[in-house]
Amino acid sequence: MSFNAPTKPKLTLRLCEPRGFCAGVDRAIQIVVLALKKYGAPVYVRHEIVHNRYVVDGLRDMGAVFVKELDEIPDDGQPVVFSAHGVPKSVPAAAATREMLYLDATCPLVSKVHKQAMLHVKRGRHVVLIGHKGHPEVVGTMGQLAPGTASLIETVADVAAFEPADPAALGFVTQTTLSLDDTADIVAALKAKFPQMTAPSSESICYATTNRQEAVKASAEGSDLFLIVGAPNSSNSRRLVEVAERAGAAHGLLVEGPDEIPFEMLTQEHPVVGMSAGASAPEVLVDAIIAALRERFDLRLELVQTAEENENFPVMRALRDVPLTSADMAFVNGGA
Template identity: 60%
Template sequence: MIQSDTQAANKPSLNVLLAGPRGFCAGVDRAIKIVEEALKRYGAPVYVRHEIVHNRFVVESLERQGAIFVEELHEIPDNGQPVVFSAHGVPKAIPGEAERREMFYLDATCPLVSKVHREAEHHHARGRHILLIGHAGHPEVIGTMGQLPEGCVTLVEDEEDAQRVQPPADVPLAFITQTTLSVDDTAGIIAVLSERFPAMSAPAKEDICYATTNRQAAVKAIAPRAELMIVVGAPNSSNSVRLVEVANRAGCPKSIMVQRGRDLDLAVLDGVHTVGITAGASAPEVLVEEVLSKLRERYALATEEVVVAEERITFKLPTALSAAEA
């Protein structure tokens, strides 16, 4: 459905293709609600280890409500207040340390990331060495590798890694993946590994999450029609960075990332008649609205939403907060 601005006389027109779905996924929505419900139930402060999701707008909003973000548990005083683990997941040593200190913790790990953790444990229990497809240093990768003893998981970042990786000899193999990767890139890496190690075990169900897949599919549907793709997201958000890459590969001449409307330099729109807009899974819709408001400063917008999937998935809050949820 195409909607046109009605208060834009004398402004040049701009076609806007809005990706659907975009923005928050169920795992991000759950993680934010965990912090908010903990604040309501237990009062401030609530401590959060690492950014709850990779978006400064979200983090700063929670800080204003009383959340305190830390990188490690040793930064948290023994005052009995809750600590929340981020949506990306944590190594097993982290809840172990929290239990030793008798901390009350809430695990906001996305259930789809937890699924990958359980897969890793399943393969390890069956004596398989695991090849993890993902990006070095990303919190999700650190958390997944930290589910098992050191040396049980080998990280594979790209097809070059897949060509040269040398897992332990005479040990059965399995692969798992980070949930926020490029669908196409991952398929190429898996193809290389499968050719080299045909007996390698695969996940029963693809590890890349539904939200990542759907957002990339929407960008692919828009990219050939757009002269510029604007991705609302954060530079440390893996799924947002992937959307920029997907847009370029899918035929959009230029794609950029902005964290919010005020970061958009309208000069980049010079000569552009059709722009695509999407948002990473940790970017709230209010930031997309900011970008649209910024565009309206110069243009009369004709907006079309391009929907490739409907998302109705929700995840329950932890049992400790279930009464607060009700």
């Protein structure tokens, strides 16, 4: 007598490409790993190097020590790394005063926004920064400028209330991880109210944010659930949830791993699930979620690719000759 195993229900998983680590995140993680190899533990990191618990815990296991401010770091000669989100000018100045060895892992695209903002000021413009109050990137960008030379705009309503001293002398920049659609609405409102406002010399929202949002838009329509792998404090990941729901997903959800999958939402016949990952989410978490879905469902995998990414941001010269093991490289690239 033979027994047939119960048939698993069918599920289609639309997997977005590009997803996960961007070149700036990859560079920042690599800087911490290389610093640990070159200088030994501890290597101090001011704030989370990137917004992902898996990455932070992994680096902590290697010997990284995460601090909120420099005054938590003893004068032991060990290096400190500044996070990918960027820091105010006062932070490296304070490190230099203490003769600390510091390594700046600020994403080059965030540094570009800093330069754009400073150029506006140099040319006599008041800077309008479109972004989210309190986000480390916004704090870092505002911290490049003298007090009173920049204003933060978060919403279209903020535009209506904004009354600058000289409406003819404004220049805007944006946080790199914003929603393209929300930012377009805010910029349109600013231009309508201040037609002489100057745009930055190039787009502030980074390529990775744009690419991930476009892939989600292309795969969201008709999905019963759209999973975004990322941390709750990751701006670009939260924006992807919003983009998915606006683009037609019945439900969007931010998850950090397979334990947070709401299987109770997938009881209909042949559900369709979309999935992407924020720019600071490692691929190992995506793999774990696919494995969890495969355990319960007869999984059909569809890849939705809207762009190819081959950007690479090299680390600083002081770390370029430090060798990494295959295990180190796997972690840097988002693997286990």
